[in-house]
Amino acid sequence: MTTVANGVNVQALLEARDALKGAPEAAQFTWRASSKWQNGVHSTTTVRDFFGLGQEQSHKAESVFEADHPAVFAAEDNGITPIEYLLVGLAACLTAGVASVAQNRGIQLRSVESTVEGRHDIRGILGADSDVRNGFTDVKVTFTIDADASRQEIEALVAQSQKRSAVFDALTNPTDVTVDVA
Amino acid sequence: MAEVTEFIERFAKVTGAPVRTGTNVTSLRPTDDGYHVTTGGGEIRCRTVVIASGACNRPTVPRLAAAVPASIRQLTPFDYRGPTELPDGGVLVVGASATGVQLAAELRRSGRPVTISVGEQVRMPRTYRGRDVLWWMDASGLWDQRYDRIDDLERARRLPSPQLVGTPERATLDLNALTAMGVEPVGRWAAVRDGRALFSGGLRNVFSLADLKMERLLDTFDAWARRNGRDADVAPSERFPPTRVPASTRLQLDLRSGEIATIVWATGFRPDYRWLDVPVLDEKGRLRHEGGVVDGPGLYALGLPVLRRRKSTFIYGIEDDAREVVDHLAGHLAAHR
Structure with missing residues (x-):
């Protein structure tokens, strides 16, 4: 099992799973982002701290994300659109899942690439047609994986990565969202 | 019996x-x-x-049942006796294990519009290479697999019942059979919001998980037959088409529109x-x-x-x-x- 090297510490994850089985309170995490309006539809969001394992935690470094709209939306394009960040999250989460499952199943990966396409009918957000939703019409992810495994095993990796993906779940299932004014 | x-x-x-x-x-x-x-x-x-x-x-019914409008009749398999006892109109069957697929088929045959909400399921053909699939489970030794030799015992113990039905024709009752009858599959029922049932958009993945697991099971049977020189006793190896995903699946359903008159909770026991x-x-x-x-x-x-x-x-x-x-x-x- 440990003869493959995908760089995922599966042993630590398995130990964490066992430890948290008996300690559900330590398993409660809160992820946070702080956003600040710049100008127009441009905003800057930073991520650094989170809560987990019963205490405040911090990333090694703060990450900064610029969000804006492109020129075709008559904006300055200082960064990607907010909905594109969902694609970033989905691709990153599924890729992490593929690597973890491969490590756990003893499959050596050589390359894992994916493209994520979110089809979007913008008549929804423009209010041009009330029957069109605001969000994605649908999302399609295509993986190209080179690994020491059969096609069936690779398909199983991708299927399992969706089964255990936080972002796949967040995109495919409704989430209770509260937006307040402080 | x-x-x-x-x-x-x-x-x-x-x-x-x-x-x-x-x-x-x-x-x-x-x-x-x-x-x-x-x-x-x-x-x-x-x-x-x-x-x-x-x-x-006891039947297990998810908590979201409490949010279903009172105009809809809700049944568990313990209450269900037959299609004639249900109010007129469409039926939403929740769950696609043995109970769910059997009730969905029976209700659809009675002429009702039937929608089935599908989460993780265990797909199996009734017969494989000319033998009942349970013959294979037994003969190949899979059924004898001991609890202390199973990697994830927790998961094995929680495994949903396979999509099997016992009929004289020995017909397979998987989701392809149900959709061919006109049953509409939707994703796992995730929530009720403003009187609407919201279904997961992950239907494709639960289909491919079930297809892949069935393939692995059939591979196991083939390997056993080959190893034990039983290939001549059974029909040639076969494979089944993947579960068909409808061109578009509904992500929500208005429970107050009257489309659904009855919900059958086939969500386990x-x-x-x-x-x-x-x-x-x-x-x-x-x-x-x-x-x-x-x-x-x-x-x-x-x-x-x-x-x-x-x-x-x-x-x-x-x-x-x-x-x-x-x-x-x-x-x-x-x-x-």
Whole structure:
């Protein structure tokens, strides 16, 4: 099992799973982002701290994300659109899942690439047609994986990565969202 | 059915054990040297007890059922008797294991529009290479796989029942068969919001997980036949088309529109231990046991999912389990004379 090297510490994850089985309170995490309006539809969001394992935690470094709209939306394009960040999250989460499952199943990966396409009918957000939703019409992810495994095993990796993906779940299932004014 | 009744009656005769029919156990509590059992027909004192009351005593219904508008009739498989007793109109069957697919097919045949909400499921062909799939489970030794040799026992014990139905035609009743009949699949039911049922957009993935697992199972059967020189006894190897994903699946359904008149919850069952006054349940209400040896002296269990083998819940499958559990029981009696 440990003869493959995908760089995922599966042993630590398995130990964490066992430890948290008996300690559900330590398993409660809160992820946070702080956003600040710049100008127009441009905003800057930073991520650094989170809560987990019963205490405040911090990333090694703060990450900064610029969000804006492109020129075709008559904006300055200082960064990607907010909905594109969902694609970033989905691709990153599924890729992490593929690597973890491969490590756990003893499959050596050589390359894992994916493209994520979110089809979007913008008549929804423009209010041009009330029957069109605001969000994605649908999302399609295509993986190209080179690994020491059969096609069936690779398909199983991708299927399992969706089964255990936080972002796949967040995109495919409704989430209770509260937006307040402080 | 008659064969099963006869089998059990003959078993009662052969063992000579006193059988008290129509007698409910209302309480089981520990005493200094065993257990005290209260039943509808008197008290019993005993040194050991084998709990064989099954894993399917109560239907499980998810919490979101409470948010369903009152205009919709809700049924569990325990309430369901047949399509004629349902109000006119569409039916939403929740769950696509054995119960869900069978009820969806029966309701669709009665002419009703049927929608089925599908989460993780176990797909199986009724027959494979000319033999019943259960013949393969038995012959290949899969059913004999022991609980202490299974990587993820927790998952094996929670596995949904396979999409199988027993009919004279031995027809396969998977989701392809249901969609061919006109049943509409939707994703796992995730929430009710403003009177609307919201379904998961992950239907494709639960389909491919089920397809991949079935492929692996059939590969196991093929490998066994090849290894044991049985290829000539069975028909050639075959593969089945993947579960068809509809061009577009509905992500929500207005429960107040009248489209759905009835919801059938085929969302599983759980055991009923309300009569068990012994602290042997875990935080999820499951019996704590190691291969049927319950975490209480002289207390045993039989007939629970993968108790000691994959076949533990089958009448035929209980024989080996019973032998081993009773060995332990006899040892307990001998040691506590």
